[in-house]
Structure formats: structure tokens, C-alpha cells
Amino acid sequence: MRYSRNEVWETYQKEIADNNFYFARSCIRQNVLPAAEDLFLKIIGTDLGKNIYDDARQTTCTGIAYHSGIIPFETTMTVVAHLFALMNEAGYENYACSCVTSFGIYSEVLETWKHFPEKEKEAREALKKATGKTFEIPKNLVHASDLIYKFRKEIANRSKYRLTDTTSGLPLKVVDHIGCHYAKIFPEKGIGGAEFPYVLAGLIDEWGGQQVDYPERRHCCGFGFRQYLLKSNRGYSVANSKKKFESMKPYKPDLIIANCPGCSFFLDRWQYVIAEMENTTYGENGYGIPVLTYEELAGLLLGYDPWDIGLQTHQVAVEPILDKLGINYNPDMKYKGAGNSNTDSPEQPSSIKMF
Amino acid sequence: MDYVEELKKDFRYIEGLNACINCGVCTAICPAAEVSEYDPRQIVDTVQHADNDEIEMLLKGDTIWYCGECLSCKTRCPRGNTPCYIIQSLRSLSIETGLFIESIQGRKQLALKRTIGEHMLKYGYCVYIDEIDTEMFPEQGPVWEWLRDNREQILTRLGASYRQEKSGALRKIPEESMKALQSIFDVTGATERFKKIEELSEKKAREMKISFNSGKDDYFRHLYEGHND
Ligand code: SF4
Ligand code: SF4
Numbered sequence: 001m002r003y004s005r006n007e008v009w010e011t012y013q014k015e016i017a018d019n020n021f022y023f024a025r026s027c028i029r030q031n032v033l034p035a036a037e038d039l040f041l042k043i044i045g046t047d048l049g050k051n052i053y054d055d056a057r058q059t060t061c062t063g064i065a066y067h068s069g070i071i072p073f074e075t076t077m078t079v080v081a082h083l084f085a086l087m088n089e090a091g092y093e094n095y096a097c098s099c100v101t102s103f104g105i106y107s108e109v110l111e112t113w114k115h116f117p118e119k120e121k122e123a124r125e126a127l128k129k130a131t132g133k134t135f136e137i138p139k140n141l142v143h144a145s146d147l148i149y150k151f152r153k154e155i156a157n158r159s160k161y162r163l164t165d166t167t168s169g170l171p172l173k174v175v176d177h178i179g180c181h182y183a184k185i186f187p188e189k190g191i192g193g194a195e196f197p198y199v200l201a202g203l204i205d206e207w208g209g210q211q212v213d214y215p216e217r218r219h220c221c222g223f224g225f226r227q228y229l230l231k232s233n234r235g236y237s238v239a240n241s242k243k244k245f246e247s248m249k250p251y252k253p254d255l256i257i258a259n260c261p262g263c264s265f266f267l268d269r270w271q272y273v274i275a276e277m278e279n280t281t282y283g284e285n286g287y288g289i290p291v292l293t294y295e296e297l298a299g300l301l302l303g304y305d306p307w308d309i310g311l312q313t314h315q316v317a318v319e320p321i322l323d324k325l326g327i328n329y330n331p332d333m334k335y336k337g338a339g340n341s342n343t344d345s346p347e348q349p350s351s352i353k354m355f
Numbered sequence: 356m357d358y359v360e361e362l363k364k365d366f367r368y369i370e371g372l373n374a375c376i377n378c379g380v381c382t383a384i385c386p387a388a389e390v391s392e393y394d395p396r397q398i399v400d401t402v403q404h405a406d407n408d409e410i411e412m413l414l415k416g417d418t419i420w421y422c423g424e425c426l427s428c429k430t431r432c433p434r435g436n437t438p439c440y441i442i443q444s445l446r447s448l449s450i451e452t453g454l455f456i457e458s459i460q461g462r463k464q465l466a467l468k469r470t471i472g473e474h475m476l477k478y479g480y481c482v483y484i485d486e487i488d489t490e491m492f493p494e495q496g497p498v499w500e501w502l503r504d505n506r507e508q509i510l511t512r513l514g515a516s517y518r519q520e521k522s523g524a525l526r527k528i529p530e531e532s533m534k535a536l537q538s539i540f541d542v543t544g545a546t547e548r549f550k551k552i553e554e555l556s557e558k559k560a561r562e563m564k565i566s567f568n569s570g571k572d573d574y575f576r577h578l579y580e581g582h583n584d
Contacts, residue, residue: 027481031483034510060480078543082536130541184427194430195430224423226420240386269495269496315495
């Protein structure tokens with residue numbers, strides 16, 4: 001018997017709580033996409049009416065430092081234990097995190113404690129000694145994109161737009177990029193597993209777009225932690241992103257969506273760098289391929305103003321996808337500051353169109 | 356030192372190494388193997404041979420530092436090995452034994468400690484807008500430059516809580532949480548590891564006759580920019 005891919009995906013399901021989440025932010029996202037997480041909170045909290053708590057006390061999970069090899073696992077697992085303690089103190093049991101590296105770290109820590117109970121004991125003792133706190137393990141651990149996936153139908157029902165090219169009436173071609181640490185470490189923790197993750201593809205299907213199945217679909221974006229963070233090793237990162245762009249190019253994607261803070265950043269910035277270095281652009285008419293996160297795409301379809309949700313902080317211009325979706329926007333508002341104050345527009349790069 | 360005995364104390368080594376059949380699947384899908392002199396299959400094979408001298412070569416060498424920790428190898432290994440976990444245990448041991456300063460790539464741990472390492476304890480974030488400029492990160496590009504130059508105005512417009520003591524993006528993390536973080540670092544060995552990285556790096560910098568101080572000193576620049584690569 002032959003199964004379709006979507007049927008294969010459906011065999012890998014995970015439990016996602018329905019309400020009452022403790023939200024953990026991502027260090028990278030707060031910097032490079034400073035409006036994305038607030039948009040996520042509005043969609044889940046205001047639009048869908050769920051209870052989600054944004055705690056001022058939370059800190060880094062230390063995942064980036066751990067994967068760069070500068071801190072011991074014992075430090076990371078104790079910081080994770082501290083974050084769980086903060087969740088308990090706030091009265092929550094369901095943990096929803098915005099970072100894929102963090103999601104991998106939490107999953108790793110919980111699995112380690114399962115296989116090596118002495119490590120859990122060690123974390124409990126270290127946390128007690130360092131802070132006096134104790135903690136309970138979350139009942140449900142999800143990544144923020146899991147929630148958008150879970151509520152994709154409700155979002156579609158409230159949406160003003162569909163993933164349709166309004167000029168041709170055809171479905172928009174969308175590349176999905178899943179952060180490696182979402183499901184490659186523990187396939188059973190991700191919707192659809194590691195080989196056919198469905199967490200973003202499900203959004204494309206539900207919202208009317210067409211998935212792009214290109215050869216390097218599952219290849220890493222090239223973050224590499226220490227490799228990107230050191231200028232001298234950064235070629236690693238751009239080379240791997242370039243491999244993906246070259247592989248997806250023949251399929252002429254209208255949009256890339258990603259669920260990982262690093263990936264969405266690299267797939268955006270490396271297009272700018274490749275254009276400046278080699279005069280190559282991957283979109284149409286001298287533009288790049290716009291890169292959005294799951295909540296940015298949901299926000300656009302729900303009718304949020306692109307400049308209120310921070311899409312002007314992307315280096316690759318988003319206007320081509322706004323035009324295709326048929327979204328009205330005011331170009332004069334793009335670079336306004338608080339209270340409509342004026343700021344000087346960013347410098348226009350030489351080889352990739354920005355506005 | 357019996358390196359294999361040391362590695363056996365690390366649960367990641369225990370988890371990561373079952374029985375490698377040298378098939379090379381990990382190398383075939385490895386993004387690091389694609390761009391550097393790096394072959395996870397060979398590293399797993401070397402560790403599996405348990406030859407102390409060969410393992411010492413790994414601890415002193417550049418190769419273990421080329422992995423990007425994407426963990427793509429965990430999914431694909433047909434024997435349930437995780438080359439990345441083995442790498443993580445080797446990296447820790449390289450720092451613990453001080454052998455990291457013997458290789459160009461290993462020495463770069465200082466630059467990572469001086470950036471993300473210190474940022475965590477200064478801001479509570481591993482990266483923070485105030486520290487990210489286009490000299491260190493030129494690929495950030497003109498939009499970042501614009502955002503950074505106008506950050507008060509733009510972050511306010513976007514609803515962030517930049518440097519404010521309330522919930523929201525880029526908020527100032529409360530004192531209590533900063534203290535907890537520092538205390539966890541002290542109790543669990545991160546502070547000690549930072550100290551070790553600094554001390555051994557200083558020794559190496561003197562040997563190499565490069566000025567060593569703190570922050571973005573000459574030795575940092577040399578590593579970060581890769582003057583010797
Ligand atoms: S670690 Fe696994 S994938 Fe790599 S060579 Fe050994 S058996 Fe093959
Ligand atoms: S984790 Fe390291 S060894 Fe494994 S595939 Fe990624 S870069 Fe290669």
C-alpha cells in the first residue's frame with residue numbers, strides 16, 4: 001500500500017496543550033526581529049483568546065553558549081531548571097518557547113534526566129544551592145510554531161488573505177525551512193518527525209499555498225553556532241545557506257518561511273551578502289526571496305499592518321510578497337519611528353532592491 | 356592521562372558512541388564536512404579505536420572545532436550513534452585538559468567567551484543589540500545599522516521594552532534573575548571554565564607575543580578575525 005507524504009506526516013503527532021502557556025522568549029529574535037514575539041502573543045492571546053504569560057524575569061537558556069562549547073552541560077541544565085522554577089512560580093505547567101535552539105536544549109535536558117536520573121538530581125541540588133529554588137518539570141513542552149500549527153484552522157477562519165497570488169490567482173509557492181534542533185535531535189518531539197516535518201508545511205497547506213519540495217529542503221541553514229559567531233569562521237554559514245538558495249532557485253519560490261530565529265535571520269541576511277558579493281539575487285526583478293516567520297505570515301494573513309509587526313527590520317524587502325498577497329501598505333510609514341517621527345531611511349544596498 | 360577513561364565519565368560520550376560501522380552517512384549529510392577539512396566518520400572511528408595518542412591528537416587539533424552542532428548526524432546514523440555528542444565530549448575535555456590552546460580553532464574559544472559568554476552575565480541574553488555592530492557583524496547590513504542607530508524610536512514604535520524594567524522584547528532583566536544566573540554559573544562550573552579559558556589564553560598570547568588584556572584586545576581580534584587561519 002502506498003501512502004501520500006501528508007499521511008506519513010500524520011503518523012508523527014505530538015501533544016500540544018490547548019491553553020495556559022508560559023512563554024519563553026528567544027535572545028536572537030528579540031534583537032533581529034524585535035516585534036515578532038509580541039505579534040505571536042497578540043495572535044495567541046488576543047486573536048485566539050488563549051492565556052499566555054510573558055515573564056519579565058526569564059533569562060537566556062544559554063543554549064547558544066553551550067553549543068559553542070564555552071559552558072558545561074551542567075550549567076545549561078541548571079539554567080533550564082531555573083526557568084522551569086520561574087514557570088512554576090508564575091503558576092503555569094505548559095512551557096512554550098520561541099527559540100528552536102532552546103526547544104532542542106529543553107528536550108535534550110529532559111531526555112538526559114530520563115536516561116540518567118543522577119543528572120536530574122544533580123540539577124536539583126545545583127539549583128537549590130545557587131538560588132534556593134525547586135522546580136517541577138513542565139507537563140507540556142512546545143515550540144511557538146507548534147501553537148500556530150495547532151491553531152492553523154482558527155487562524156485561517158479569521159484571515160483576510162490567503163496564500164494566493166492575487167495577480168494570477170495561483171497558489172503562492174512557499175519554501176518551509178525547519179530549524180535543525182526542532183526535530184533532528186528527537187524526531188518524536190516535532191510535528192511530522194525529522195524527515196518530513198509538517199509544522200510549517202501544514203500552515204502552507206491550510207492557508208492555500210503550495211509547498212516547494214526542493215533537493216536541499218532539509219539541509220541546515222549553516223548557523224553552526226561558533227562557526228557563525230566568529231567572523232573568521234563565518235564562511236561556513238553563508239556557504240550552507242547559498243547551497244539552499246541555489247537548490248530552491250529553479251522552483252521560483254515566492255516566499256520562505258522558517259521556524260527558527262537563527263534560520264530566519266541567516267536566510268534573510270545571507271541573500272543580501274551574496275547579492276553584494278556576487279551580484280546574484282534569488283527573487284524576481286532584483287529583489288530577494290522574502291523570509292517570514294510563522295507568526296509574521298499569520299499576522300499578515302490576519303490583516304496586521306506590515307510595518308506595525310516589524311517587517312521593515314528584514315534586510316530582504318517584503319514588498320514583493322505583500323503585492324502578491326494583495327495587501328495594501330503605506331510605503332511612507334515603513335521607516336517611521338515612535339509617534340510617526342522621521343528617521344533617515346537605511347542605505348540602499350548596491351545589488352539587491354530594498355524599496 | 357587516560358583520555359578514554361575521562362570520556363567515559365561524560366554521559367554524552369556514552370550516549371553518542373554505540374558501534375560505528377564506518378558507513379560515512381554522517382559525513383555525507385554533514386554541513387561542516389562540506390566546507391572544511393572535517394569528517395565526523397573519521398572522528399567517531401578514532402574515538403572507537405580508543406588509542407590514547409590518537410585521541411590526544413584530536414584534543415590538540417583543529418578538527419573537533421569544525422562541527423556546527425546542527426545534530427543532523429543524530430537523525431541519520433543507522434547505528435544510533437551521535438557524532439555530535441562525541442564532539443561535545445571531546446571539546447569539553449580539550450578545555451578541561453587545557454589542550455584547546457594548542458590549535459588555532461581551539462584558541463578561538465576565548466573570543467566566544469569574551470562575546471556571548473560575557474554578554475549572558477552582563478545582559479541576561481547571549482546577544483544584545485548594544486553589542487552587535489556592523490564592524491563585528493558586517494552581514495547585518497544597512498537595515499540593522501538603521502535599526503541600531505534609531506533604536507530608541509524604532510523599538511518604541513514596535514512595542515519592545517528596550518532597557519526597561521517590564522516584560523517585553525529587549526527588556527532589562529531584573530537583578531534577581533541576573534544574580535541567579537551568576538550564581539548558577541559559579542555553582543556548576545561555567546565561571547571556572549571561563550577562568551581557565553582566560554588564564555590559558557593569556558599564557559598562549561604571551562608565547563605568541565600578542566598583547567593580551569581583556570575585551571576586544573589584540574589577541575581577541577587575532578582570533579575573531581582569523582589573522583592566522
Ligand atoms: S557514526 Fe554512524 S553514520 Fe557515521 S560512520 Fe559511524 S555508523 Fe556511519
Ligand atoms: S552536528 Fe556536527 S558532525 Fe553532526 S552533521 Fe552537524 S556539523 Fe556534522
